[in-house]
Amino acid sequence: MKLKTLEISGFKSFADRTKIEFMPGITGVVGPNGSGKSNIIEAIRWVMGEQSAKGLRGDKMSDVIFGGTSQRAPLNRAEVSITFDNTDRYLNSDYSEIRITRALYRNGDSKYQINGTTVRLKDIHELFMDSGLGRESFSIISQGRVESIFSAKPEERRSIIEDVAGVYKYKQNKDKAEKELTGVQDNLNRVQDILYELENRVTPLAEQSAKAQTYLTTKARFDQLDQSRLVLELTDWYTEQADIKAQLSRAEDENETHAESVKTHTDALAAMKQARTEAEEKQQQAQAELLRLTTRAEQLVGEQKLQAERSTNRSNVTRELEAQLAQVEDRLTELRVTAANRQETMTAAADQVTTLEANIATLQASHPRQQLTQVTTDIEQLRATLVETMQLLTTAKNQQQFLAQENERNDAESERLAQRQNQLTLQMTNAEATVATAQTAVAETTATLASAQAEFTRLQQLGKQLEEQSQARRQEWFSKMEEDQRLSTRLQSLSRLSENYEGYFQGVRNLMKAKENFPGIHGVLAELISVASTHQTAIETALGGALQNVVVADEQVGKTAISYLTQHRLGRVTFLPLTTIRKRELQPAQIQTAQGQAGFVGVAADLVKTDSAYRPVVQSLLGTTVIVTNMDEAVPMARALQHRVRIVTLDGQVMNAGGSMTGGASRNQGNGLLSQQSEVESLTAQVATLHTQTEQLERQVRELDDELKATTTAFGEAQDQVLVANEAAQAATAQLQVAEERLAQAQKEKSALTYEFSVSSSGTVDHASLVADNQHDIATLSEQQAAQQAQLTSLLAEQTTLSDKMATVDQELTALQAQLATAQANVQAASVRHEDVVEQIQAEEQRLAAYQQQMTDLTADQGDVQQRLANDLTGTLADKEATEDELTDLATELEELRQEIALAEGELVQAQEAQTEAMTNLSRLSGRQGELRSAIQAGERTLEETYDTSFEYAKSQLSVMPIADIRTELQALKVTLSEIGNVNLTAIDEYVEVKERFDFLTQQQDDLVAARDNLRQTMSEMDEEVETRFKETFAAVAEHFAGIFVKMFGGGQAKLELTDPTNLLTTGVDIKAQPPGKKFQQMSLLSGGEKALTAISLLFAILEVRPVPFAVLDETEAALDEANVDRFSRYLHDVNDRTQFIVITHRKGTMTNADVLYGVTMQEPGVSTMVSVNLMALDEMTSEN
Structure with missing residues (x-):
């Protein structure tokens, strides 16, 4: 490179x-x-x-x-x-x-x-x-770098060797591993905290699970023996049931014989009684008929009198109806005339509306608005044309003046320079505008850049804040979720115990599972009361087994429940009927004495909260019990109350009435029904609060994540905006520089041109043809202007005429529209009045029909009414006499029947007594048969419902033990189950669940420990790599340094030494040198030139070991x-x-x-x-x- x-x-x-x-x-x-x-x-x-x-x-x-x-x-x-x-x-x-x-x-x-x-x-x-x-x-080596080598401390000088060795990335990896190690250690600490909490739960759950397993084993043996007992008892009952069945057959035959005898006498007696009944019914019918005929004869006489009076009144009513009929007919005639008149008025008004609408349509069709609009448009266009012509004329006249001025110039070069000067002026103006624009752009882009940078910084800080808030909320959310899971598990366990009535007596548990069959059951007393946690132990001790008493509406409910428990052999229960339970209270003197003693907490009943309906129950059970703080106060309290009141301490010790004392503690103390119920209520409230908190925290975490995501996106956009604004600011600055350079160049050229213009000569130009053309243009444009002005005057006059005409038409339209509105209103009013008259006519016609019907009814033929009433009276009197004769004959027949019935009833009583004796024997046998049937059904139901088996299968698995031994062992097993006490059956599954979580977190702990060890191993490997590279590089640099030193000094010797060779990660590097003619000594003791040359030798040695391009x-x-x-x-x-x-x-x-x-x-x-x-x-x- x-x-x-x-x-x-x-x-x-x-x-x-x-x-x-x-x-x-x-x-x-x-x-x-x-x-x-x-x-x-x-x-x-x-x-x-x-x-x-x-x-x-x-x-x-x-x-x-x-x-x-x-x-x-x-x-x-x-x-x-x-x-x-x-x-x-x-x-x-x-x-x-x-x-x-x-x-x-x-x-x-x-x-x-x-x-x-x-x-x-x-x-x-x-x-x-x-x-x-x-x-x-x-x-890059400067003079200062050379000086830093010989002035640095040995520990600082080692960085030189590290740079050459290239260990920076290894140290970076070690730092990264160290940060990861911190995170792993934090997670490990958290897991260990949870494991500590679970470990505290695993041990008691293991004990509860073992206890539950023991209970299940004992209960299984109990169930096995109880099944054998049931099978043996059922076998005996089946045998007895067969004997009873044979006896019942004989008793039924005997009973049937007596029953037939009774039936024969009963039928005969019944026939006699039926005959008597029929005779009595005939007698009653005859008596009723006699009464009816008597009453009818009296009614007919009264009707004859009434008809005579009605004949007199009917003539008066007829005359009144005829007068009213005449009035109604006159009224109808008048209303029909009015209706016809109003119909004509309504028709005339409608015709007027039609006429007015036609007139308005005609006026609107001939309205001059469109003509006026067209004329107005023509005027505007002509005005625009006229203005354009005037502008051209003005331009021509200006051109005329310009040509006149130009004609005076006689120097063509001066004209050229003038034009160039104008161009430069324009360029300068444009350049100045460009500079101003560029300056504005620079200011705007600078402001935009500042705004973008501020937004970038704000979003950067906001993103950091949101990330910190999200992490904090997420950590809090996880903690709440763990606590919620722990409390929910405990609540579920307690709820299952409560729902299954675990810890209750067998009878209470069986009854409450079937409480839907008994509407009058209010519940177990423990479910109906609440007690403060400080008083729970005392109240549980005071109530004892009464906590499991069942509160019922009345004695009948209790009686029904007892029958159910007895019939199915489901256990025993104490019932508290609300209709019979009465309050029991201390005497006022006793309460006053107790309140005066030290340690008095209160009367037990007053420390219990319950519904007012159950207050008598609480008073009955706890009204005479006093609660004190401890046994030291209980003893003097008992003496003061003369040992007539039961006293219970807050920790459950008892001073009984009469002087006896009960005390001590059991393994299950503190886990009573009230404590369990209180814990369920407390856990329910806590879990509800935690649910709300976790939902809120989850929502907050999601909102923060969404906000963080949006902020991150906005941050990226802001970063892009900063880059864009930055580039825009640079571009604007560059444009400003270019504009300023152009403006300066134009200013220089203009100065030079001004000088050139001052010394140049001017020439003349012949503009005759241009002047002639210009004059012709002026004449033509003047003529056009005059013509256009005349046309405009004409159009303006036409516009005035059309405007006047449109005003007249608008007035006519307005008047017609007002008349139309009035006519439409008249039509509406006439229609309403006509409808009113029609409704009145209909009402009068209905009245007329009613009066006519009444006249018809009054004029009906009434001639034969009197004759009919006389005939009915004669027949009725004859029937009455015949009925009286029939009553005499029926009385004689009834007397004979009564004597026969008395004799038959004596014979029936003898037959019934014989039948009753037979039925008593039959009832006894049937009762025993029913008892056996109930016992067998109960036994079979117990086998089916309790043990989920049948008699035949249970018989095949029958134990060979005698039934007496079975009953003895069952009694012993009951004692064992009683000693085991309350059992948390859910502890088995809960233990498995918690143990699995404990084992899982233990594995997590092992994984984190392994990860921690791996990170430590990685750090150790990084250290080893750094040591190796440092050692090798140091050796190579030292070797080259020794050789180059000799070349640079022309002799002598030098070497590099480690201050702590045993610790290559922190050791410093020392330099010793011996220039020619001097002793071997520390570099710091050399002269300035020698130090510099020694340091340069070291730098060259480094370049030998780590060559660079x-x-x-x-x-x-x-x-x-x-x-x-x-x-x-x-x-x-x-x-x-x-x-x-x-x-x-x-x-x-x-x-x-x-x-x-x-x-x-x-x-x-x-x-x-x-x-x-x-x-x-x-x-x-x-x-x-």
Whole structure:
């Protein structure tokens, strides 16, 4: 690879664009002090990524931009481009030629490009990484770098060897691994925290699971023996059931005989009673008929009287109806006349509307509006034509004046110069406008760039804030989710226990599972009360087994439930009917005494919260129990209350009424029904809160992620906008510079032209033909103007006439439209009045029909009414007499039947007594049969529902034990199950779940530990690689240093030493040297020249170990004497076949060995310029220095 060119523009003293081409071999750059030689080296360092302003001899990075002189204004941009021949692919790039450009603007913006493509500074650093090139490599060696070698501490000097060894990427990898190790360790700590929490759960769950397993094993044996018991009992019941069946058959035959006898007597008696009943019904019917006939005869007499009165009133009503009929007919005649009149009025109004609409249409068709519009358009066009003609005439007259003036000029050259002067004036005007526009563009683009940079910075900060917020919210979300999962698991376990009534007595559990069959069950007492956590132990102790009492509506519900439990042998339950339970309370004196004692907490019933409906139950069970803080207060409290009240302490110790004491603790204390219920309520609230929190956090995380994504997109867009605005600002600045240059050039030319115009001669031109043509044009245009003016006057008159006509037509239209509106309103009003009259006619016609119907009804024939009533009365009286005779005969028949019935009833009683005795025996047998059937059904149901098996299968698996032994073992197993106590059956599955999670996280922990160990191993390997490379590189550099030292000094010896050879990662590097004729000593004890030459020897040794394509030496040999400068130059000449050298120098010995020589001078103060150099110039430059 070779360095080809360096282009500098606006960088430090290089105000103008300067291009330096580098050839193979040694290129020397010379010039007086202060001419800007070192600025070339700093330009190379800057374009290759230097970020330190102080390293570039400035206070801030903008100091590298040309700051102006007394004759030049400051520039707004510094730009440097460097080009490499990369044919050998020395740099990791596919390009054969690589051009790197860096630009900095005074507003702080910067630009980096590789082959014209915008890149990041990081990309440039990566391009030169481990290549031996770059801003801090040994390819650029200044006098300060030489001094830093012999003035540095040994620990600082080791970085020289590290750079040569190329261990930077390994140290970077180690730093990366160290950061990853921190993250892995954080995750490991988190996993270990969770494992610690799970470990605290695994142990108790394992115990609960083992207890549940023991319970299940014991319960399985109990179920097996209970099945055997049921099979043996069912076998006995089946045998007894067969015997009962035979006895029932005989009893049924005997009962049937007696039943037939009873039936015979019953049928005979029934027939007699039926005959009596029929006779009694006939008697009742006859009596009813007699009553009806009597009543009918009375009604007929009354109707005869009424008809006589009605005949008198009917004549008066008829006369009134005839008068009303006449009035209605007159009213109808009048209304029909009115309706006809209003119909005629409505028709006339409608005809008027039709006429008016036709007149309006005729006027609108003949309206002059369109003619007026056309005339107005013609006037406007003619006016435009007239104005154009007047403008042409004015132009012609102006031309006439111009020709007259031009005719006076007699110098054609003066005219040409005048025209040129006008052109220059226009150019200057345009140039000034362009400058103003460019200045505006520069201001606008600068403002846009500032705005884009501000937005870029804001979005960058916002993105960082959002990312931090997202990480924090996500971490909080994960924590809440873990806590939610843990509490939800516990809540589910407790809920399943509660739903299955685990921990309750068998009878309570079986009853509550079937509570849907008993509407009057309110629930178990433990479900109906709530107690503060501080009082739970005391209340649970005070209630004891009563916590499992079942509250029911009344005794009937309790009785039904007891029958169900007894019939199915499901256990025993204590019921608390709300209709029978009564309050039990302490006497006021007892309460007062208790309140006066130390440690008094309250009456137990007052510490329990429940619905008012259940308050009597609580009062009944706890109304006479006192709660105290501890046993020390309970003893004196009991004495004060004379041992008549039960006292319970907060930790569950009891002083019973009568003086006895109960106390101690069990393994299950604290896990009672109230505690469990309280924990469920607490967990439900906590889980609900956690659900809400996790949902909110999840929503916040998603919102932050969306916002971060949008911000990232906006950030990219803002970055692009900054680049675009930056380029626009540069373009505007460049345009401004070009415009200012053009304006200056025009001003110079105008000055020169003014001088030329003042000395030029003028000539005459014959304009006779032009004047004649101009006069002809004026005459023609004047005639056209007069004609157009006359035409315009005519059109204006026509426009006035049409306007007057249109006004008249508009007035007529307005009047007709008003008449039309009035006529339409009249039509509407007439229509409404006509409809009213029609409705009145219909109403009067209905009245007329009603009056006519009434007349018809009144005039009906009433002649035979009196005769009909007389005939009905005669028949009714005859029927009444016949009915009275029939009643006498029925009374005699009924008496005979009553005597026969009395005799038959005595015989029936004897038959029924015999049947009752037979039925009693049959009922006894049937009852026993029912008991056996119920017992068998209950046993079979128990086998089917409880044990999910049949009698036949259970019989085939029958235990060979006697039933007495079975019952003994079952009793023992019941005791064992009772001792086991409450069992958390869900602990088995929960233990498996938690254990699996524990094992999973344990595996995660192992994986994280392995990852941590791998990272540590990687770091160790990086250290080993660094040690190896450092050791090998140190040995190679030391070897070459010793040889080059001898060449540079012409003898002597030197060596490199490690300050701590046992620790190659931190050891420093010491330099010892022995110039010819001196002793072996530390480098710091040498003279200044010897130090410099020793340091240069070390640098050359480094270039031998790590050759680079090119090296830039900035007055490296300045401290050497002439003899050593010659050795320095010869060494460069010896190795320039593999390394291209660019040497900044003012030493003649170095200049004479250069293959190409450039000179730097300041022909203009403060502005560096590259010039060619010859030997005479060399003499002058070296003499100046």
